[in-house]
Amino acid sequence: xxxxKNYRYTKDHEWIGIENGRGRVGITDYAQKQLGDVVYLELxxxxxxxxxxxSFGTIESVKAVSELYSPMSGEVIEVNTVLVEHPExxxxxxxxxxxxxxxxxxxxxxAQLLTTxxxxxxxx
Amino acid sequence: xxxxxxxxxxRTPLHTRHLAHGxxxxxxxxxxxxVEYTGIVEEHLAVRTRAGLFDVSHMGQIEVAGDRALxxxxxxCSNDAxxxxxxxxxxxxxxxxxxxxxxxxxxxxxPHAADRLWNAIIDAGRPSGLIPVGLGARxxxxxxxxxxxxxxxxxxxxxxLEADLGWVIAWQKPAFNGRDAxxxxxxxxVDRKLVGLEMLDRAIARHGYDVLSQNGKVGAITSGTQxxxxxxxxxxxxxxxxxxxEGTVVEVDVRGRRTRAQVVPLPFYKxxxx
Numbered sequence: 001x002x003x004x005k006n007y008r009y010t011k012d013h014e015w016i017g018i019e020n021g022r023g024r025v026g027i028t029d030y031a032q033k034q035l036g037d038v039v040y041l042e043l044x045x046x047x048x049x050x051x052x053x054x055s056f057g058t059i060e061s062v063k064a065v066s067e068l069y070s071p072m073s074g075e076v077i078e079v080n081t082v083l084v085e086h087p088e089x090x091x092x093x094x095x096x097x098x099x100x101x102x103x104x105x106x107x108x109x110x111a112q113l114l115t116t117x118x119x120x121x122x123x124x
Numbered sequence: 125x126x127x128x129x130x131x132x133x134x135r136t137p138l139h140t141r142h143l144a145h146g147x148x149x150x151x152x153x154x155x156x157x158x159v160e161y162t163g164i165v166e167e168h169l170a171v172r173t174r175a176g177l178f179d180v181s182h183m184g185q186i187e188v189a190g191d192r193a194l195x196x197x198x199x200x201c202s203n204d205a206x207x208x209x210x211x212x213x214x215x216x217x218x219x220x221x222x223x224x225x226x227x228x229x230x231x232x233x234x235p236h237a238a239d240r241l242w243n244a245i246i247d248a249g250r251p252s253g254l255i256p257v258g259l260g261a262r263x264x265x266x267x268x269x270x271x272x273x274x275x276x277x278x279x280x281x282x283x284x285l286e287a288d289l290g291w292v293i294a295w296q297k298p299a300f301n302g303r304d305a306x307x308x309x310x311x312x313x314v315d316r317k318l319v320g321l322e323m324l325d326r327a328i329a330r331h332g333y334d335v336l337s338q339n340g341k342v343g344a345i346t347s348g349t350q351x352x353x354x355x356x357x358x359x360x361x362x363x364x365x366x367x368x369x370e371g372t373v374v375e376v377d378v379r380g381r382r383t384r385a386q387v388v389p390l391p392f393y394k395x396x397x398x
Contacts, residue, residue: 036159036160036163036164036260037163037164037165037352039328039350040326040327040328040350040357058379060328060350061164062164062165062260062264062349062350062352063159063164063260063263065328065330065379
């Protein structure tokens, strides 16, 4: 796995780890703290495509439902089915709890994303 | 809902205790209240298996005093307050003339509490695993126990009988607000009833979601969650009387996805009797 220091972030508190034209997507530590205990995760099937900012799934805590937004445009090539069975891992290890892997179709999308420092500033 | 500035929020006498415990605070009905201290799941499990301490001092209390206090309470509430001894409490409905809820409440003869008491209980309870419990776990706990939440499960449009709270109606009382309406409803039967639902498909039904049968909409969810103790998705819903029978399978529209649920008896959780 990549070091979270090299991830990029959205203002909606998703992270994406980019390697070889692929992006691994999850939610940040700040997001999991806001959500509280995660109990349910709904993820898209492999092959589905998303534009940057589109909802690719939902995450539910005991309290509420939240949308998951795609940090970049791309096609889903992997889905973390283990995480779907054990969604509580999002709380204990948010930066290793990836949800989907996208084959990125618009690499320039990164210009819209935040660096680790910028994201740290956002949630301050 | 209107946003209230944090500075305008009311604080309970235990506010500084909550901050000292590191609680995550949020506005709730005009009060700055603790949502969780260590996490909803942990707090929920503490109450079910050990002990939990709640601040409920934000809840409204009305003192009825005077020579004819009992008479007034007997007229306003559905249950029989004359059966209370000093220090006892009784669950009751504050009814409208149509037999619906102005609110639900506990009728009791009051003692007094303080900030010091909180610390004393926390210290004394620590060896047995007692922890403070916030609004988040309070909600999942009360739902497991099928306690109706005003504004979600009961309000001025739902009758005491529809809410399946017939046990708080003291029929032996000759008169109280709403008695005639309730008696008539009892005679002809209710059109809809509050039931418990257990999800059969993987999904959580939440407040406001539609309940469906083959012939269309038959009701709506009033409360729903994934319960940490029973580890199931459960909900309460008003459904048409003909779909309220235990074992009936219905569908819940979860954000456009039709998911199956089954009518089960309430409460979902009952404390084992020692």
